[in-house]
């Protein structure tokens with residue numbers, strides 16, 4: 001996987017698949033702490049499946065490119081339209097905030113700053129953006145797949161998305177699939193820390209295939225950090 005974001009390629013394809021670990025990895029200790037924070041995520045109560053497979057936290061921010069300030073906004077829930085999310089659209093879903101320990105983690109900050117920087121490359125004129133940051137764990141166990149995208153092929157209803165793989169344990173599957181005009185155009189397995197998909201959410205739709213356990217004696221999981229951007233100005 002490539003390490004550098006290629007603006008020309010992104011503009012042409014409306015997505016980019018890269019590994020950004022060399023841009024964000026500065027401290028091993030903080031990386032370990034960040035990875036561990038996924039163990040503390042709370043259950044996503046909106047999943048009605050008997051096997052509770054999704055755990056998450058969510059926080060919202062605004063960022064001003066002029067002041068270089070990231071401001072945490074009040075968490076008033078996560079909303080999507082029925083058009084973008086056939087299962088949970090028009091439901092104001094409340095998730096726990098991302099913990100302060102995570103928000104202050106140097107690697108976490110590096111990832112968000114990297115995404116903010118790339119967004120400016122894509123849109124040199126932007127001034128203010130709203131960011132939605134999602135920490136998500138999808139679990140699986142024997143005979144119980146974990147479903148990363150129960151809503152099916154969809155767009156999130158933002159301008160741009162950054163999907164970062166954090167960690168995968170004892171799972172296979174979970175391919176990220178991108179669609180243009182309802183046809184699949186690429187599918188990629190995210191395997192390594194900081195494998196990243198950058199997507200123009202206005203042009204493409206996305207999906208992730210279910211995950212299953214490799215060794216059925218144990219549970220498995222797939223941890224992701226998703227950052228969505230809405231351009232305000």
Ligand SMILES: [Fe+2]
Pocket residue numbers: 154155156206
């Ligand atoms: Fe999505």
